Amino acid sequence: MSRIPIIAANWKMNMGPKEAKAFLAAFKEEKLCDCKCVEKVIVPPFVTIPAVMETLNGCKCLGVGAQDVSDRDNGAFTGEISTAMLQELGCGYVVLGHSERRQYHGETNAYINKKIKKALAAGLVPIYCIGETLEQREGGQLESVLKTQVVDGLEGLTPEQVAGLVIAYEPVWAIGTGKTASAEDAQSAHAFIRSVVADTFGAEAAAKVRIQYGGSVKPGNAKELMGQPDIDGALVGGAALKADSFAAIIRASV
DSSP: OOOOOOOEEEEEEOOOHHHHHHHHHHHHHOTTOOSSEEEEEEEGGGGGHHHHHHTTTOOOSSSEEEEEOOSSSSSSSOOOOOHHHHHHHHHOOOEESOOHHHHOOOOHHHHHHHHHHHHHHTEEEEEEEOOHHHHHHHHHOHHHHHHHHHHTTTTTTOHHHHHHHHEEEOOOOGGSSSSOOOHHHHHHHHHHHHHHHHHOOOOHHHHEEEEESSOOOOHHHHHHHHHHHHHOOEEEEEGGGHHHHHHHHHHTTT
């Protein structure tokens, strides 16, 4: 089954409104807006999303996502952002379960599961991040960690819901370190994740769900990674802060 690759730029705590406008102006010059064979998404900080939407001005060449969302609808939850707020801004995606949220904010699979369900109910596409630490990989726990994250994080979802979301496999030891899993290791992990989805939600959901790779993806390694049969795109961090670099990764996935 053919799956359209999805390349998403996770800007993390970078790129204020002015920087985002300059990025979008430079990206327009890359002439990728008409490229329909790759789904392109940028994920700015919350405060930058309005400036991105204003600059895009209805242009559908780039999807826009948020870096997190609350599992609550509204109320006295200082610092939180609701799905309704993201909908009002025009967001179509939300990154959930990123290792930095797990590490620095103590987010568990069960808590992330609530957020995934909330996002789906609002019509947002979750980009669900999973991945092992170096200690877990070296300790032979790779498959058990990934299986637990898939099964517990997606608990209670229908096969149709799973087929429509995005899973981002990001080995924690490769995020922002300059280290990247080999194409063979990344493919092996992606194939295992897809097998867990098949066992849990059925073969059709496994065939449809897109699984991105993330972890020091850059123009120099993108083509080899994207050439693997079970890698359906990339969640890109540092290399997505410059328009030409992000564009090169998009081209590598075509």
